Amino acid sequence: MSLLRIFHVSGSAVSAQSQRLNTVSTNLANADTVAGPDGKSFKARQVMFQTVPMGDAAAVGVQVAGVREDDTPGRRVHDPSHPNADADGYVTFSNVNAVEEMVNMISASRSYQNNVEVMNTAKTLLTKTLQMGQN
Template sequence: MGAFDALRIAGSSMGMHQTWLDSLANNIANVNTVVPTSQTAFQTQTPIVRALAGGGVEVAGLALSDPAGRLVSDPGNPMADADGYVRAPEDDLATQMTQLVMAQRGFQASVQVTKDAQDNYRSALEIGRR
């Protein structure tokens, strides 16, 4: 492992976690978005992550949830069909919030690795100056 590999790997992890956090923010903002049953539901996004050969990760794409979503009975909704149903996203708020906590913790861990690596490099430079 090279001298700055820890920073590169932690940086790639922070980038991946930032993409995950951005996706979750969009998913959470649309968790209650309903559409008529004749349309497709809001599709939640989940990053597809790939390990890199030299260490680290990258976002290879975004997986989308089922466009059929789930049917919700809401007869008072102006978008409801004749049977009183609207189409909602497949995932719920609890699922998205659970993933949000995991993504935040992963991002925080990557930041800590970056700080620790910087401290180690700084200490090594101080030893070299003596």
């Protein structure tokens, strides 16, 4: 695999992880929301990845295949005094699990950082190679 191909592979991963971080932040922002007037609560979203060839057979990158909603039912709390309570007195919250989302955020952040480090290392190697050629 060409050293220049590393930038394409790591760049695709950085882009995908960036979208994953944006999705996690949306989920966390809506973790404690309740069902709206239509009776539907916020559904957690998960980014789906897929591999994509990057030229030769040895280079494979990643791209976002889509974002899917989690169909797990939201948490229901009995609170008849709440303005959004249903006829039985239950309030439906979003199905976002804040702990899982924090773990997901840490994982995406580490992956993002690792791919940036790979690109920085490749840049350093290319610079050293050019300097060797000048001597």
